[in-house]
Amino acid sequence: MTDEDKAYLRTQIAEVSLFRNFAADELERLLPYLELESYDDNTILFKEGDRGDYLCIALEGTIEIRKESISNKQTVIAKFGRGSIV
Structure with a gap:
């Protein structure tokens, strides 16, 4: 760094x-x-069921939590902005 x-x-x-x-x-x-770390738009940081051994802090931009249905439709269930911890 x-x-x-x-x-x-x-x-x-x-x-x-x-x-x-x-x-x-x-x-x-x-x-x-x-x-x-910096990510491009629509980058998947982790998926449901992944082991949670770190946390993310949004310093810029937005983090979305999405849920995928059986028919592969994604629904945004939460949005986190600057200063949020996910």
């Missing part, structure tokens, strides 16, 4: 509700455990 990425994450994470009351040194200790 570049120094620029770390600086970006420091400012963005400080605004997320889960971390809002963390002190600067506590946020700094989180950085080695974070990964900054």
Whole structure:
């Protein structure tokens, strides 16, 4: 992770509700455990039934939770925006 990425994450994470009351040194200790990733539109992050061993924080854009029916029709059941934890 570049120094620029770390600086970006420091400012963005400080605004997320889960971390809002963390002190600067506590946020700094989180950085080695974070990964900054970017996705194209309609990228599937995980599917129903996948093991949940990480969480995603939306720093930009929108994350949709979709449910696929037996007839392969997808329905958006939830939307999460900036600062949301999924």
